[in-house]
Amino acid sequence: MGIYKIDSFTDRVKGNSYVGRGIVTGQTPSGKAASAYFIMGRSPNSRNRLFAIHDKEVYTEPFDESKVEDPSLIIYAAIRSFENFLIVTNGDQTNTIYDGLARGLAFPETLEERQFEPDAPNLTPRISSITDLETGNYEMSILKSADAEGTACNRFTFSYEALPGLGHFIHTYMEDGSPLPTFQGEPERVAVPDDIDAFAQEIWESLDEDNKISLYVRYTDLAEGTYEERLINRYEK
Secondary structure, eight states, rough: OTTTBBBBBHHHHHHHHHHOOOOEEOOOSOEEEOOOOOOEOOOOHHHHHEEETTTEEEEEESGGGGOOSOOOTTTSEEEEEEEETEEEESSSSHHHHHHHTTOOOHHHHHHTTOOSSSSSTSSOOOOEEEEEETTOEEEEEEEEEETTTTEEEEEEEEOOOOOOOEEEEHHHHHHOOOOOOOOSSSOOEEOOOOOHHHHHHHHHHOTTTEEEEEEEEEEETTOOOOOEEEESSSSSO
């Protein structure tokens, strides 16, 4: 069955016009911690965004503030650091995780009071990742609706020991649709190369040309504690 097969990111999204927002977390062949986050958009409100870096943290911001319709689900801190942990999420649960860690909670515990986004009928799942930058090990989470009505929330956490060259990819939707079908199953296995520029370009070029908005990639040297980053925006101020 090839259950341990590692696909390229390109192969994972080939022919899929809308996977929504996505996180890749893993390790390069040389042992660096790798994290990537991208956003896509179909509506004018969702497309009116870009990534910006402030004090080593990554935020979504409006491209044109005069055209913002509802900032509640599209403007947030996407990537923050707490001590030796790197947090990556697709919404304002970034701050929830940060605050929970500060209170001594474990990663899954920080999200117990959160659920999927209130955007019926899509009921977009909240996806999150946290990487221990001392060991390189990481966890990923998805909070998604238990049914089409949003009656209850199912919470799934996946814990990984880092393996060289392997990443895990989780995204909000399986494909385009109306309503959008929520991601199913475990995070998908993808190859992570040593070259950050090659990885950033692979992700960016693989995403649907009409729907991709922004991408951020960070590689962290676990021994040195230093990192390099790449940011690509469809729109620039």
